Amino acid sequence: MKIWKNNVEVDEYGRIFKRVKVKGGSKLQPAKVYKNGRYPTITYKDNGKKKIATCHRVVAESYLGRPLQGTETVHHCNHQRNDYQVSNLCIVSRATHDIIEYKGLYCKGNLK
Numbered sequence: 001m002k003i004w005k006n007n008v009e010v011d012e013y014g015r016i017f018k019r020v021k022v023k024g025g026s027k028l029q030p031a032k033v034y035k036n037g038r039y040p041t042i043t044y045k046d047n048g049k050k051k052i053a054t055c056h057r058v059v060a061e062s063y064l065g066r067p068l069q070g071t072e073t074v075h076h077c078n079h080q081r082n083d084y085q086v087s088n089l090c091i092v093s094r095a096t097h098d099i100i101e102y103k104g105l106y107c108k109g110n111l112k
Contacts, residue, residue, distance in 0.1 A: 002062040008044055010062040014084040016042055016055060039081050056084040060091060063111040073097040077107050086111050 001009045007019035009028060016031040031042045039054040060074045061067055063086055068074070075097050077088050090110040092100065100107065 002065075004058050004062040005046065006044060008042070008058065008062075010059050012063075012086045014055065014059050014086065014088075016058055018044070035082070040084070056081075056089060059084045059086060060089050060111060064091070075100060075107065077109055079104075079106075085109075 001011050001017075003009050004016075007026075008031065009017045009019065011017075016033070017028040018031045019026050020029050033040045033042055033055060039056060041052050041054050042058065043050055043052055045051070056074045056076065057068060068091070071093055072091050073094050075090050075092050076083060077090055080088070087109045090107050092107075099105075
């Protein structure tokens with residue numbers, strides 16, 4: 001398990017969990033994934049404000065151990081937006097991502 005922000009943790013299968021308070025401590029609970037947009041998203045709190053993040057970026061950032069830079073994009077190697085396993089994601093530049101998508105190329109994940 002890798003820690004993302006605050007109380008959000010991710011495993012290598014792309015499952016996202018939130019740490020919730022319970023009597024006597026806390027426990028991990030699967031995060032609710034919303035699929036009403038182009039990419040699956042989760043909600044989380046940052047300094048008391050509700051925010052939204054796409055699942056593939058959460059997984060990528062947690063396994064990189066840092067936020068993505070402005071020039072970096074997360075690419076789904078099998079072109080399936082709802083498959084955000086670590087082995088299916090790779091970090092590429094925006095220009096490279098455009099070429100991969102335009103030509104329909106496949107790649108190997110580079111997060112491990």
